[in-house]
Amino acid sequence: MLITPCHTNKLSLFFLFCFTLLLTFFLSLPWVNAKETPKPKPQDWQINGISAALDDGQNQVKKYALDKLVEYNLKDLKSLVKKPEDIAEKAAKILKDEKVPAYVRSGAVSALGNLGDAAAKYVPDIANILKNEKVDASVLRSAAEALGNFGPAAAQYIPDILNFLKDEKISSYGRGDIAKALGNLRQGAASYIPNILNFLKDEKVDSSVRSSAAVGFGNIRKLELKEVVVILNNFYEPGYSEYLNWRFLTYFLGGGTEQVKTLLKWLGSAQAVPDTLKHDEGVKTLNVFLEAWNGSQGLERLRNDLAKQISEVAANKNVPWKLQDIGLLQSHYSNLKKVNSTNANAVQSAIDNLEVWRWFVRSRNTILIHAAFWLALIFAYPKFPQIQAIFFWNPWVRRILGVGYVGFLLTWFPPFRRKLFEPFKPSLLADAGLDNFYDQSYFPESQVKVPTSGDILPITAALPSIQGQIILQGDSGLGKSMFLRHLLKSSQRIVVYLPAQKCHKGVIEAIQDKLHGQAQDAGFLKNLIYSGAIDICIDGLNEVTAETRAKICQFVESYFRGNIIMTTQPLEWTPPSTAKTYYLQPLEQQQIQEFLISRQPRLPQDAKIQGADYAQACTNYLTEVLNNQQPKEELDAVRRILSNPMDLTVVALMLSQGKHPNLFRLQEQQYNLMAAEYQQEWKQEFPLKRFSAAVFQMRLEDKQALPADEFHQVAMSLEDDKYKMVVSRQWQDEKGEAKKEWYFRHDKIMDFFLVQNFLGETDTAESLLVDRMGDPRFRGVYFLLATLLPLDAAKELREDLIQYAADTKDNTVSNTFVQLLRTR
Helix, strand or coil, X not given: CCCCCCCHHHHHHHHHHHHHHHHHHHHHCCCCCCCCCCCCCCCHHHHHHHHHHCCCCCHHHHHHHHHHHHHCCXXXXXXXXXCHHHHHHHHHHHHHCCCCCHHHHHHHHHHHHHHHHHHHHHHHXXXXXXHCCCCCHHHHHHHXXXXXXXXXXXXXXXXXXXXXXXXXXXXXXXXXXXXXXXXXXXXXHXXXXXXXXXXXXXXXXXXXXXXXXXXXXXXXXXXXXXXXXXXXXXXXXXXXXXXXXXXHHHHHHCCCCHHHHHHHHHCXXXXXXXXXXXXXXXXXXXXXXXXXXXCCCCCHHHHHHHXXXXXXXXXXXXXXXXXXXXXXXXXXXXHHHXXXXXXXXXXXXXHHHHHHHHHHHHHHHHHHHHHHHHHHHHHHHHHCHHHHHHHHCCHHHHHHHCCCHHHHHHHHCHXXXXXXHHHHHHHHXXXXXXXXXXXXXXXXXXXXXXXXXXXXXXXXXXXXXCCXXXXXXCCCCCCHHHHHHHHHHHCCCCEEEEEHHHHCCCHHHHHHHHCCCCCCCHHHHHHHHXXXXXXXXXXXXXXXXXXXXXXXXXXXXXXXXXXXXXXXXXXXXXXXXXXXXXXXXXXXXXXXXXXXHHCHHHCCCCCCCCHXXXXXXXXXXXXXXXXXXXXXXXXXXXXXXXXXXXXXXXXXXXXHCCCCCCHHHHHHHHHHHHHHHHHHHHCCCCCHHHHHHHHHHHHHCCCCCCCCCCCHHHHXXXXXXXXXXXXXXXXXXXXXXXXXXXXXXXXXXXXXXXXXXXXXXXXXXXXXXXXXXXXXXXXXXXXXXXXXXXXXHHHHHHHHHHHHHHHHCCCHHHHHHHHHHHCC
16 A cells, blocks of 8 residues: 655644734734723832932923823832832922923823822822912813822812813813813712712803713712702703713713612603503602702703603693692692792692592591491490480480481481380380280280271281381270280380370370480480381270370371371270271180180199190080070170180180189189188188279379289289289399389279279269269279179169260260170
């Protein structure tokens, strides 16, 4: 194989070496190297040569020596010569010699500036040069530049340098270089920043000089917003071509903070002023504007633009200003108003809109606090009588502190109305005796005749609640009061139960008495009743005088919107025109046995006859007494008595005890049974005469409770479950002591004891027959007299009653008396 030698590798290495050498040469050239060539460090022999030349007699030689000295880095001169101060002293001597040409003195001051610490003690001499108006401008310029090279040591002479910069004899170019030298003072010049800023405000100074001075801030510190506006103000100077430089300097010297960027979004010919702002952005912008305004005193051009932009932001429809922004807007309005700017109007408009809203919010807050106060009182109302009396039932306090709307809400807002009467609910229902009422024993099948239509309906269907104004009329014992108790027990509303006798002063006064004196404002109570805040039950209109009935009728007609139900026995009167009268019907024959059977749950636990035996006893008894073989008038009388629930209740009690009820003397028979047991238990006769007299006196005084202190044993016997002639109520008085009172279970039972005062041949009894003929409280007594008086005496009384009816046009008592007497 032929092998050919190869020389390629040697030639490649040679060319690579040459290329590297050439590249290194080019990179070392000054025009290729981007770095500034540092000043050379002098040798000791060079410094010694320059020092000797400074002693030469020729000024030009000294000039050459001084220029050469400036070319070297003289910071570490002590390592080269023993006394660098000697060179500084020589340069200073040349500077001070006014006979030396200006160009030499200029070089001397430049050399001093280059010597650093070695020439520091000559700073005052250099500063004095600036104050000497006779010194050549070139020397002044060099002196100012030299001071800049001394840094903090020359900071106190900044005012002199600034005054020098105002000297128009010096060229703008020269003053610009001196202005840049201010930055060399660095931190030492920080305390003189206000002086420099005031210099920048002086538009008499050339704009380029001020620009150079502004550049010097870059070596001192970042400017605050209130300071940087001085820089931005120069942007508005007319005729300056480099105006965008001021916009740059505002960014640069302000450090590009968010405040500066926000400011320049709006000022300095911003290219795109924001047209949509959120609330936070609007507040931020106005805060920046406020700080900028505080630093812009004397900067008229900037202030004009700033005022315009303030109004633009304030009037921006996209910014939903809030109440907390009023202070900020008012600060801007005050500032603009002080300079008589028309832009204040836009800010004032924004404030006015907020003022209206602030007034509304304050009013709302006041109302909410006021409402919360009254709500707290309402919730505390049931437990504190003082609050009830002072705030709610005192007309002046409620009207003044309630500002009108409280009384309105209390009257027409149902939950508040219920709260008003809630503490008094036990008192309002006290006379109803609901403690002794058992709703499950109520017979709901009783019927009423509905007005207008004349339909006969179950009373619970026709009158499910107290709605409107109702009169329930029926004979004694048909269950009028029992139905009222049934309504009261099931009602969810506030109801007051008033015996008609307690309305002798008026219905409003009767209700006030039940509010324990708290309801001082009768007018307010009337409004509550008119609004339907409280339902009213008035029981026993037939038991009161015509005068009392007239007061009740007047009340009912005046409060035609109220819910009121009244009960009465048949009587001659003119009912309220606004009320509807329902007629309570006697029990029908098929209802009689149902009623007797329904009494079983209320029979005494120790009754002799119970359960199926009791039901059979009822059937046998009804079969016997309703025998069609007896005379029609007697049968009708029997049916009339059995159709009366009160009398049927007495029949039920007797049947359960194994007795045979005498329908025509039921009350007397029941009394005889009770009196016999009384004598057996207490070993004495029942004090009928004495007790009857006490009941008569009690009736005259319209009292309900029996005189139990005197007749405690009597009350205990009358209350026995086998007779139930009275019922008891228990409660605690103000001292917390237990109290107990007894009341007749029905007026028919009371009438039996009352009638004892009318029987007999005494003068007292005979006078009573005549004197009480027109007293509605004794109507039932006369009905009993029809069956208890001797026949001749009963007939005589019948004639008297007929005569009385003819005179008074009231024959309700005489009619019933005649019917009862006819059965005899």
